[in-house]
Amino acid sequence: MKTICPHTYARPEATIQHLELDLKVDFLSKTIRGTATYSLNPTVAEKIYFDIHSLDIHSIWINGTYATTDFEIGPHDSLLGQALSIRLPQNTLSLTIHYSTREEAPALQWLNPEQTTEGTHPFLYTQGQPIMTRSWIPIQDTPSIRITYGAKVTLPSDSGMMCLMSARNPKEKSQDGVYQFSMNKPIPSYLISLAIGNLSYQALNDNMGVYAEPVLLEASAWELEEVDQMMHAAQEICGNFLWEQQDFLILPKSFPYGGMENPRLIFITPTLLAGDKSLVSLVAHELAHSWSGNLVTNASWNDFWLNEGFTVYLERRILEMVYGEETAELHAFLGYQDLMVELDKSSEKPKSTHLKLNLQDQNPEEAITFIPYEKGYFFIKEIEKLAGRDTFDIFLKKYFEDFRFKSITTEQFLEYLFENLLDPHKISFAAEDWVYAPGLPQPFFLPLCHKFKIVDEAIPKIVRADAKTILDTRQWETQQWIYFIRKLSDNIQNQDLLTMDQSFGFSTSGNSEILFHWFLNALQSEYYKTLMQELEQFLTTVGRRKFILPLYEGLIRKGEYAKAKEIYTQASKNYHSIARNSIEALF
Numbered sequence: 001m002k003t004i005c006p007h008t009y010a011r012p013e014a015t016i017q018h019l020e021l022d023l024k025v026d027f028l029s030k031t032i033r034g035t036a037t038y039s040l041n042p043t044v045a046e047k048i049y050f051d052i053h054s055l056d057i058h059s060i061w062i063n064g065t066y067a068t069t070d071f072e073i074g075p076h077d078s079l080l081g082q083a084l085s086i087r088l089p090q091n092t093l094s095l096t097i098h099y100s101t102r103e104e105a106p107a108l109q110w111l112n113p114e115q116t117t118e119g120t121h122p123f124l125y126t127q128g129q130p131i132m133t134r135s136w137i138p139i140q141d142t143p144s145i146r147i148t149y150g151a152k153v154t155l156p157s158d159s160g161m162m163c164l165m166s167a168r169n170p171k172e173k174s175q176d177g178v179y180q181f182s183m184n185k186p187i188p189s190y191l192i193s194l195a196i197g198n199l200s201y202q203a204l205n206d207n208m209g210v211y212a213e214p215v216l217l218e219a220s221a222w223e224l225e226e227v228d229q230m231m232h233a234a235q236e237i238c239g240n241f242l243w244e245q246q247d248f249l250i251l252p253k254s255f256p257y258g259g260m261e262n263p264r265l266i267f268i269t270p271t272l273l274a275g276d277k278s279l280v281s282l283v284a285h286e287l288a289h290s291w292s293g294n295l296v297t298n299a300s301w302n303d304f305w306l307n308e309g310f311t312v313y314l315e316r317r318i319l320e321m322v323y324g325e326e327t328a329e330l331h332a333f334l335g336y337q338d339l340m341v342e343l344d345k346s347s348e349k350p351k352s353t354h355l356k357l358n359l360q361d362q363n364p365e366e367a368i369t370f371i372p373y374e375k376g377y378f379f380i381k382e383i384e385k386l387a388g389r390d391t392f393d394i395f396l397k398k399y400f401e402d403f404r405f406k407s408i409t410t411e412q413f414l415e416y417l418f419e420n421l422l423d424p425h426k427i428s429f430a431a432e433d434w435v436y437a438p439g440l441p442q443p444f445f446l447p448l449c450h451k452f453k454i455v456d457e458a459i460p461k462i463v464r465a466d467a468k469t470i471l472d473t474r475q476w477e478t479q480q481w482i483y484f485i486r487k488l489s490d491n492i493q494n495q496d497l498l499t500m501d502q503s504f505g506f507s508t509s510g511n512s513e514i515l516f517h518w519f520l521n522a523l524q525s526e527y528y529k530t531l532m533q534e535l536e537q538f539l540t541t542v543g544r545r546k547f548i549l550p551l552y553e554g555l556i557r558k559g560e561y562a563k564a565k566e567i568y569t570q571a572s573k574n575y576h577s578i579a580r581n582s583i584e585a586l587f
Ligand code: BES
Pocket: 129, 130, 256, 257, 258, 259, 260, 261, 281, 282, 285, 286, 289, 308, 368, 546
């Protein structure tokens, strides 16, 4: 049997082309109920296969009439959920599935009012990537199948909430609670998304804007002011923006990621709001996905680096254009450090350090390491360096043009790379060594960062009581502080850490990255004991997995199992199940 990708029950003989949702959202029972109607690509197959997970399937109609057809639901697999196989009578053009979701659907996070910033309305949002869309829509849940979609979503009429999707969106609340959506570009299932809450909208320019809870709207719009320049930069590098409108949604604290590139409606962590625009590289990253990821998509999660490595490369190109070469290099160097740590951690499973992965029988969540992001980045950067910027840029634009609205494998990329760049320019490059072998081929590009040299020179002076009076660190960027904190060795005295903390205010920083790195460093020594209250506060108010998981890990490594458990017991009700699952694996 020909399979499409390791994480779907769908088969290539019968596939969907367009989806039309008609859903009612009930915040009391925490369920969504309704119909999903699919137009099919022409097929002679007798059956079509969908993925479902924790869904109740009520009935299935053919060609929009009451004529039902037989269906079967396969055994439950803890990773993939269940196969829904539907008999296709001859001349079946469309199918309508009547279904409802369950409260425990992993793609859905239902928040009570007290879990939002304003505390007045409940909130619901979805997270589809990598294989969770199947828990709120019966779907062929593989990034290799692309569909257009439309939706009608009905909220309780007096809910006072706004409903948004990764589609054409409203700017105001509807009076009757009914919302209509359309996404007329073919997208993979993991990009279908929904968010409902007490939201308001502010335009940033003609085709960009931000949604947030009203109290956060002004601060959010301010923090995002530079997206206008980022969009110009991105289009100069990648070609025209093809999604018409680009809005951002600031999520409640529990959002487990930094950002999620849902088309037309990028989801963003509220930890972005540092008050000084210092964390906006995250926004450049998600924006870059409008090309790498959303326009040209990895065909399976084995090819995840095609989404993320390319995106990190584009993120740094955007940073370079908007903030200068040096800023981009600071990011690249910190990425290099992350990559080294990851390679070190993975020495026992070298295959997990290949760019091309084999995730058969594995959770695609396993792919979320620094390998696809940073090894992927250095791979693309190496190609750029060999070809030269100008030649590479022509290739890059053509790549997005030739593969737009397509899903491709690593192999297709390599073939294209050789045919369109390496061979015609007689560049000899062992690309396969990057893709199908562990670790890092040497040598490769590594930036020299003047601003990190400044930090290197400052460290011996700073680790002294009168640090602040002798050094002017007012111009230091977030990346310099991260570099600085990472460089503090573990034999440093607690007293020095305390003094430093008092002069620079790390543990009271409004910058979530600095705060996180400071806590992580404190967990290398006994200094964390002094910071227990601040750490606890951080862990109970932040839901971003990248921050909280390593901190729980650090506590446990320190033998603070009971304390970690105590904090977790209190905090976990506010975490997303994605974060909860990862943390519970530690306990
Ligand atoms: N698409 C990813 C997030 C993701 C990956 C969710 C895999 C589920 C499965 C997103 O673009 C991303 O990479 N987010 C990063 C931020 C970025 C600046 C590196 C994150 O959330 O930390």
